[in-house]
Amino acid sequence: xxxxxxxxFAEIEKRMLGIANAGYTLALNIRHFTxxxxxxxxxxxxxxxxxxxxxxxxxxxxxxxxxxxxxTRWSEINLPLVSRAGSKILNAAxxxxxxxxxxxxxxxxxxxxxxxxxxxARNDRELTDDELKAVEALLELxxxxxxxxxxxxxxxxxxLRLLGKPAVKAVCSD
Numbered sequence: 001x002x003x004x005x006x007x008x009f010a011e012i013e014k015r016m017l018g019i020a021n022a023g024y025t026l027a028l029n030i031r032h033f034t035x036x037x038x039x040x041x042x043x044x045x046x047x048x049x050x051x052x053x054x055x056x057x058x059x060x061x062x063x064x065x066x067x068x069x070x071x072t073r074w075s076e077i078n079l080p081l082v083s084r085a086g087s088k089i090l091n092a093a094x095x096x097x098x099x100x101x102x103x104x105x106x107x108x109x110x111x112x113x114x115x116x117x118x119x120x121a122r123n124d125r126e127l128t129d130d131e132l133k134a135v136e137a138l139l140e141l142x143x144x145x146x147x148x149x150x151x152x153x154x155x156x157x158x159x160l161r162l163l164g165k166p167a168v169k170a171v172c173s174d
Contacts, residue, residue: 016135020121022098024040025117026040027115029114031114046098050093058085063086065117065119071132072132073101073127075100101122104138116142117139120135
């Protein structure tokens with residue numbers, strides 16, 4: 001789907017995978033907990049476990065991204081209220097090869113408050129400061145290419161608005 005909206009997405013994804021050798025999760029234009037675009041290439045077994053166990057409720061990465069913008073390594077997230085559950089989740093992720101990670105989170109400038117995040121994982125070592133900056137730059141590149149309306153032009157948005165308006169019923173009097 002992103003390939004249809006961002007023509008050079010495959011090249012950008014190659015750059016992400018150069019940093020994230022164990023996979024990534026990308027969520028763009030998140031409003032009311034729902035992203036407009038979502039892509040995760042973490043291992044299927046991990047996604048299944050994460051979903052089945054409802055880890056999202058106590059995932060320190062998710063909680064940090066909801067409350068913050070900027071970048072951080074997974075190992076630097078300190079949330080005392082979920083530390084026990086958070087440690088369990090990060091240990092479970094490590095068992096699936098997601099041993100080290102980092103993320104970048106941005107908020108749109110359009111006043112609507114949409115957030116975007118890119119969470120990346122490695123299986124061999126912590127991300128360097130330069131890699132975290134590159135993750136942030138890649139997320140910024142993607143959000144700029146996508147825009148706040150899925151890449152639609154102003155004219156396309158107006159057409160959709162007009163199509164969504166209820167039709168006016170003509171009344172004839174005899």
